[in-house]
Amino acid sequence: MCLAIPGKILSADESNGLLVGRIQFGGIVRSARLDFVPEARVGDYVMVHVGFAISRVDEKEAERTYALLKEMGALEAELPPEDNESA
Amino acid sequence: MKYLDEYRDGRIARRLAQEITETATKHWVLMEICGGQTHTIMRYGLDELLPRNIELVHGPGCPVCVTPLETIDRAIALSLRADIILVSYGDMLRVPGSNADLFRAKAQGADVRIAYSPIEAIKIARNNPKRKVVFLAIGFETTAPANAMAAYQAKHEGLTNFSMLVSHVLVPPAIRALLASPSNRVQGFIAPGHVCTVMGCHEYEGLVRDFRIPMVVGGFEPVDLLQAILMLVKQLESGVAHVENQYVRSVSYQGNLPAQQILQEVFEVADQKWRGIGTIPRSGLRLRDGYAAYDADRIFDLELITADEPAECISAKVLQGLKKPTDCAAFAIRCTPENPLGAPMVSAEGACAAYYRYRRQPVAS
Amino acid sequence: MGKTNGITELSCPTPLATRDTILLGHGSGGKLSAELVRDVFLPAFNNPSLAKLNDQAVVAINGSRIAVTTDSFVVSPLFFPGGDIGSLAVHGTINDLAMGGAQPLFLSAAFIIEEGLSLAVLGKVVASMQRAAQGAGVQIVTGDTKVVEKGKGDGLFVNTTGIGSVAFGVEMSSDRARPGDKVLLSGSIGDHGIAILAQREGLEFESAIESDSAALHTLVSDMLASSKDIRCMRDPTRGGLSSALNEIAAQSRVGIELDETAIPVRDEVKGACEMLGLDPLYVANEGKLIAVVDRDSSATLLKAMRNHPLGSESRVIGTVTKSDPGMVTMRTQLGTTRIVDMLAGDQLPRIC
Numbered sequence: 057m058c059l060a061i062p063g064k065i066l067s068a069d070e071s072n073g074l075l076v077g078r079i080q081f082g083g084i085v086r087s088a089r090l091d092f093v094p095e096a097r098v099g100d101y102v103m104v105h106v107g108f109a110i111s112r113v114d115e116k117e118a119e120r121t122y123a124l125l126k127e128m129g130a131l132e133a134e135l136p137p138e139d140n141e142s143a
Numbered sequence: 144m145k146y147l148d149e150y151r152d153g154r155i156a157r158r159l160a161q162e163i164t165e166t167a168t169k170h171w172v173l174m175e176i177c178g179g180q181t182h183t184i185m186r187y188g189l190d191e192l193l194p195r196n197i198e199l200v201h202g203p204g205c206p207v208c209v210t211p212l213e214t215i216d217r218a219i220a221l222s223l224r225a226d227i228i229l230v231s232y233g234d235m236l237r238v239p240g241s242n243a244d245l246f247r248a249k250a251q252g253a254d255v256r257i258a259y260s261p262i263e264a265i266k267i268a269r270n271n272p273k274r275k276v277v278f279l280a281i282g283f284e285t286t287a288p289a290n291a292m293a294a295y296q297a298k299h300e301g302l303t304n305f306s307m308l309v310s311h312v313l314v315p316p317a318i319r320a321l322l323a324s325p326s327n328r329v330q331g332f333i334a335p336g337h338v339c340t341v342m343g344c345h346e347y348e349g350l351v352r353d354f355r356i357p358m359v360v361g362g363f364e365p366v367d368l369l370q371a372i373l374m375l376v377k378q379l380e381s382g383v384a385h386v387e388n389q390y391v392r393s394v395s396y397q398g399n400l401p402a403q404q405i406l407q408e409v410f411e412v413a414d415q416k417w418r419g420i421g422t423i424p425r426s427g428l429r430l431r432d433g434y435a436a437y438d439a440d441r442i443f444d445l446e447l448i449t450a451d452e453p454a455e456c457i458s459a460k461v462l463q464g465l466k467k468p469t470d471c472a473a474f475a476i477r478c479t480p481e482n483p484l485g486a487p488m489v490s491a492e493g494a495c496a497a498y499y500r501y502r503r504q505p506v507a508s
Numbered sequence: 509m510g511k512t513n514g515i516t517e518l519s520c521p522t523p524l525a526t527r528d529t530i531l532l533g534h535g536s537g538g539k540l541s542a543e544l545v546r547d548v549f550l551p552a553f554n555n556p557s558l559a560k561l562n563d564q565a566v567v568a569i570n571g572s573r574i575a576v577t578t579d580s581f582v583v584s585p586l587f588f589p590g591g592d593i594g595s596l597a598v599h600g601t602i603n604d605l606a607m608g609g610a611q612p613l614f615l616s617a618a619f620i621i622e623e624g625l626s627l628a629v630l631g632k633v634v635a636s637m638q639r640a641a642q643g644a645g646v647q648i649v650t651g652d653t654k655v656v657e658k659g660k661g662d663g664l665f666v667n668t669t670g671i672g673s674v675a676f677g678v679e680m681s682s683d684r685a686r687p688g689d690k691v692l693l694s695g696s697i698g699d700h701g702i703a704i705l706a707q708r709e710g711l712e713f714e715s716a717i718e719s720d721s722a723a724l725h726t727l728v729s730d731m732l733a734s735s736k737d738i739r740c741m742r743d744p745t746r747g748g749l750s751s752a753l754n755e756i757a758a759q760s761r762v763g764i765e766l767d768e769t770a771i772p773v774r775d776e777v778k779g780a781c782e783m784l785g786l787d788p789l790y791v792a793n794e795g796k797l798i799a800v801v802d803r804d805s806s807a808t809l810l811k812a813m814r815n816h817p818l819g820s821e822s823r824v825i826g827t828v829t830k831s832d833p834g835m836v837t838m839r840t841q842l843g844t845t846r847i848v849d850m851l852a853g854d855q856l857p858r859i860c
Contacts, residue, residue: 058179058285058337059785060363060393062146081783082144083775084713089262092288092402101146103340103393104783106232107260108289110402111340111393113146118392122149125366128162129155144782153842188844250531259709259784365842501846 060105062113063088065098079104146392150364151187159369160192167376170196172328174321176314177283177335178205179363181494185501187365197372200328200467201494202321203420204335206282206312207234208487211416214310215240218279221308221443222253228271230264231279233257261293268297268305277439280307285337287311287428288402291409294430294437308439309430312415314338315346316426322354326465331375333361333368336390343398347386355384362390409434419487468495475499535582537747537792538851542755561759562682563742564608566674573674575610577601580667586633588707590700590719593666594633596794598640598648599723600745601670606725607741607797609680609732610672615641617668618652622661633664644723646670678732684739685760690806691826692799694727694819695720697749698777701791706780717776722795727816734812737802744798747851748790752798753826753836754850766826766838766848789848790855800828 063079068090070076075090079102088102093109096102102109175181181201184190190199203209219240222229229245236245236257249255254274258264264278280290290307297305314335321327334347339360347358357378361371371389378384388394406428415427430438468474468487474495478488488495533540550558557565564577581597591599598615605612617637621630641648699720706717724743731738739760744752749771757764773781773788781788795818801809806824813819826838836848 058177058283058335060285060337060340061782062144064145082147082779083777084717084779084783085715086711086713086783089289089292091292091405092399094401103337105285105337106289107262108292110285110288110337110399111395113392114395115392118146121391125152125155125159125370128158129152132154132158132161144779147782151841156842186846187840187842188846189842191844192842246531246533247529250529257709259711500849 058105060103060110062101063104065090065096065100065102067098068096077102077109079109147364150362150366152366156187156189156365156369157192159366159373160189160194163197163369163373163376164194166373166380167194167196168380170198171330171376171379172198172200173331173333173372173375174200174202174329175333175335175361175368176202176204176318177333177338177363178208178494178497179337180204180333180335180361180368181497183363183365183368185497188501189365189368192369193372197376199372200465201497202332203317203417204283204314205487205494206286206310207238209312209417209419210235210238210281210310211418212240213416214279214281214308215244216242217439217443218277218308219243219245219248219253221277221439222248222255223251226274228254228256228267228274228276229279230256230258230267230276232259232281235279235281261290262296265293265296265300265302265305268302269300272304275304275306277443278305278307279310281310283312283314283335283338284342284406285335285340287410288341288399288405291405294409294434295405297437298434306437306439306442307430309410309428310415311410311428312417313412313426313428315350316423317417317420318347318350319353320420320423320426322350322356328465329356331356331379332358333371333375334358334386336360336362336367336394339388339390339394339398341399341402344386344388344394344396345398351384351386357384357387359387360390360394362393468498471495535746536851537745537751538790541747542850560681560683561755562608562740563604564610566608566610573676575605575608575672575674576670577604577608578667578669579604580665582662582665583704584662585704585707586629586663588719589703589716591721591794592633592636593664594636595640596719596721597666597668598637598644598646599721599794601668602644602646602723602725603743603794603797605670605672606723606728607680607743608672608674609678609728609738609741610674611729612644612646612670612672612723612725614647614649615668615670616650616652617648617666619654620661620665620667621653621655622663623655623658625663630664633666640723644725675732677736680738680740681759682740682742682756683759685756685762685764685800685828686739686802687762687828687830688803689739689800689828690803690824691753691764691766691828692801692806692810692813693749693771693823693825694724694797694799694813695795695821696772696774696777697744697793697796698773698781698788698791700745700794701748702777702780702786704792705784711780713776713780715776717780720793720795722818724795724797724818727797727813727818730812730816730819731799731809735801735805735809737805738809739800739802741797741799744793744796746792748788748792749798750789750836750848751850753848754834756800757836758834760828761833763829763832763834764826764836765829766836768838768840770823770825772821772823786855790851798825803827 063081066078068077077090079088088104089108096112101113103111268276359371359374410428413429564575586593602612703717703719742752813822
């Protein structure tokens with residue numbers, strides 16, 4: 057439930073008292089409301105659910121915890137490749 | 144996509160699964176509440192990676208599945224009125240009511256429109272001043288702030304043709320009801336990461352204290368879920384019970400305060416019926432009196448029809464994690480996504496639908 | 509319904525669904541569509557050619573093999589990035605012929621027009637059809653026009669019927685896949701469906717996602733020139749890659765195993781699918797094909813495909829197996845296995 061995906065704020069604008077951002081999700085850019093993340097700035101990543109940002113991604117925490125995960129992953133062997141190229 | 148793809152890394156996932164296998168010395172029953180997490184588990188075959196002594200059961204975390212029958216019936220009845228445009232999130236369109244679903248209502252000429260965001264419903268109301276727009280506002284705490292904002296905006300714009308049919312459910316009371324049940328087998332919970340993004344982690348302290356069951360707030364990608372499971376298993380093996388946060392990149396202890404504020408402003412807690420379970424006290428949200436003019440339940444005169452219930456659907460037991468979809472005699476035979484007997488087969492997030500789509504046989508055990 | 513404290517007691521109040529009316533899902537190329545064909549059309553029309561359930565029928569007339577196909581186009585909006593209902597109608601029917609190994613020759617074009625449609629709009633569609641036909645070396649030789657009352661049509665519906673000639677020795681059909689065969693895909697999936705959805709739902713992505721609508725017959729003839737061991741080809745339109753593969757698996761009574769990491773998806777399509785909760789495997793394509801081929805030919809074929817502009821991103825995406833006949837499975841990027849089932853109806857954007 058609660059499908060929310062991370063996107064990068066490319067720009068933010070206030071129109072009619074509403075804070076709206078242009079958010080980049082991979083290859084697409086779409087606008088989302090920033091009412092719930094007043095602390096977010098251009099360049100930040102936010103989690104967006106039904107057109108609203110519900111959190112600002114804590115990049116420091118993410119980096120710290122991911123570094124540990126990456127170390128774990130490095131101990132694991134690569135998956136044997138599927139017979140993909142056939143040549 | 145950053146903060147998404149790296150949490151689908153196969154090597155990290157397998158390493159986490161390995162650690163879980165090495166850490167777990169006993170059989171542990173773990174529940175994830177959130178339909179989105181169930182979806183990930185099935186779609187990536189995570190249960191294939193886990194050792195046999197870790198049993199995952201799926202909770203009632205699909206707001207689509209647990210929306211009461213009356214709400215669907217009311218939405219359908221409203222949609223069939225010529226002066227009404229019914230706007231809904233896509234997931235709701237196939238959920239069966241007593242006699243029909245919104246898709247069929249649409250086939251009969253009802254003006255039913257899909258919205259990705261509640262703000263689109265507001266736009267439709269603005270652009271169609273001569274017709275009434277009813278927005279089917281469902282969801283957990285994750286979606287409630289956006290739905291609340293729609294009501295707030297409607298009020299402040301002075302819209303006279305917009306209302307919401309609200310069916311919001313809250314997670315902690317549901318967990319409490321599950322844990323209090325004498326047949327509960329769940330020993331550890333993966334708490335829903337996006338619900339906690341809004342509400343924070345503190346609501347779960349009381350549950351952990353009262354029931355001495357560990358809870359880890361988990362994200363939605365394979366690595367997130369495996370890490371959350373590892374954290375739970377470590378607690379269980381040590382005999383401790385805390386609230387821990389795996390999904391630190393999105394969840395803070397206090398949650399999202401501006402979002403909580405709009406919830407307070409627009410909604411109040413109320414008793415709520417959960418389809419397939421029953422009424423759980425103080426487990427839902429309704430619009431406050433100040434927003435009565437935007438409450439479809441209060442504005443429209445709606446007749447309620449209750450249908451006879453087929454005994455075959457065991458969704459109540461599935462929703463509580465007491466049975467798996469594959470335990471159901473009707474699963475994949477009489478109950479399929481095209482012909483669902485119960486809500487967990489209808490919603491893409493329902494446990495039965497997830498099992499059906501991704502795997503029809505249980506992992507050999 | 510239940511009592512307040514009866515949390516463990518309850519049963520589900522959903523009644524059994526009866527189905528006596530047509531739903532939108534019957535047109536989406538998934539299970540409901542298949543059921544309709546199986547339960548209504550096949551029994552009524554009943555003949556061996558139809559029973560093969562290919563995208564086209566190859567029939568013998570006076571010793572020549574002629575492929576015939578028909579397709580109706582009801583897309584809304586009429587115009588979208590990368591095409592319009594007209595170019596779609598021409599490419600779509602050409603492709604259905606090409607999937608049977610036919611050289612497309614002639615098309616008919618029938619129009620069902622809603623009263624009130626602007627002549628300028630009709631003119632634009634027709635001009636687009638001519639451009640598409642000319643580009644493909646095909647002539648539109650006959651047609652029909654009907655006008656329906658305002659409110660009884662979606663602006664414009666177009667039907668194109670095509671005929672082509674099939675060379676001697678070309679025998680492609682969805683029931684010919686064998687264990688050991690390889691599955692090839694000509695390029696990225698999901699472009700068309702997402703382009704349409706974005707346009708229709710006003711999703712307003714900053715740079716428009718474009719439909720991949722294109723005529724595939726020259727790619728097909730290059731492939732046929734390079735190998736005689738192609739079992740079948742399909743263009744994965746409505747219902748996406750999943751529907752096309754499930755149909756082949758069912759008709760050939762084989763299993764198909766896919767490799768998730770081999771399936772190309774463009775960044776824009778991936779982003780849109782993540783946002784809407786859609787799976788690209790189920791999203792329509794209009795300029796792509798899948799080919800099931802003998803494993804020993806797959807390397808040569810892949811090369812031939814990559815040499816063609818419409819096949820430059822071709823990949824081997826899977827293998828045909830003996831196990832689990834009728835089922836399509838996928839090895840995920842984590843190395844686990846999941847079923848790729850056919851959807852019942854349309855895929856809906858979800859919030860859950």
